Amino acid sequence: MPVKLLAISGSTRAGSLNQALVDLAAAEARSRGAEVTxxxxxxxxxxxxxxDLEARAFPDAARELKALFRAHHGFLIASPEYNGGVSGVLKNAIDWVSRPTDGETLVALSAFRGKVAGLVAASISPFGGLRGITQLRxxxxxxxVMVATEQVLVPFALDAFDETGALKQPLPAQLLGGLVARVIELAERLEPPVA
Ligand SMILES: Cc1cc2nc3c(=O)[nH]c(=O)nc-3n(C[C@H](O)[C@H](O)[C@H](O)COP(=O)(O)O)c2cc1C
Known part of the structure; x- marks a missing residue:
């Protein structure tokens, strides 16, 4: 079975630099034989x-997102840094997806346990979003989740992408290739459970 990865941006705005970065990671993964959603x-x-909401009825949207996570071996995640921390949208999604459903124990973590992740960040600042993805790690x-030790930061990101969406600088582009290769290798070696 090919490695199946989810590509997730912690920024949901149109024109997101992190969406652009995770799109590049996804393309890189596809070129290396992975299936990317x-x-x-x-x-x-x-x-x-x-x-209280959870106790009344687990939201359908959260159940649907959890099923998507469960069906993949790992995750390529781009997160913006907000005030020195991880994106709240992303953290909220992770919190819902981490919750037990259908009689699972609290520690089942069925959407996450044993899966792999690769982290990237794009930021308008010189720091590249390092604090955000350090928290995310x-x-x-x-x-x-086994988080790859490699990671990619793109500082000054307003000027980092060319008109085709590629990274202008060779270094982050090379690092992205290495990160994606590692995530796929980890997934192949660890064979995370998919359901
Ligand atoms: C509420 C808020 C807080 C931010 N805090 C930081 C920060 O701590 N560090 C940083 O590098 N950029 C910070 N930024 C700027 C983001 O890097 C910038 O908005 C970036 O474009 C967000 O990613 P996106 O393009 O994927 O939406 C902040 C932006 C917002 C909206």
Whole structure:
């Protein structure tokens, strides 16, 4: 079975630099034989996580997103950095998808345990979104995702992409290839469960 990856942007705005970056990662993964499914978090219209809401009825959108995560071996994720931290939209999605459903135990983490992830960030600042994806690495590690040690930061991102959507600088482009190759290799070696 080919490696199946979800491509996720933590920014849902039109013209997102992180969407552009994860699109490049997705294209790179496809060129290396992976199947990639893009996820538009905005389309899911997830409510903010709330335990009372969850207790009343697990939202259909969250259940649907969790099923999508479960059906893939890993994740290519681009997250903007907001005020030194990870995108709230992305964290809220992860929180819902981490929740047990259908009689699972609290620690089942069926959409995450043993899966792999590769992290990238684009930022208008000189720091490239490092603090955001450092937090994201910690969050994903907590829920038992094997996060590739490689990562790609694109600082000054307003000027980082050419008119075709490619990265202008060779270094981040090369790093992106290495990251995607590692994610695919990890998925092939670890054979994460898919359902
Ligand atoms: C609420 C908010 C907080 C931000 N904080 C940071 C920050 O801490 N560090 C940073 O590098 N950029 C920060 N930015 C700027 C983002 O890098 C910039 O908006 C970027 O384009 C967001 O990614 P996107 O293009 O994928 O939407 C912030 C933007 C917003 C809207």
């Amino acid at each position: 893009p996820v538009d978090l905005k389309a899911f219209q997830l409510p903010l996580y709330d335990g 910690q969050v994903l590690s907590t829920i038992q």
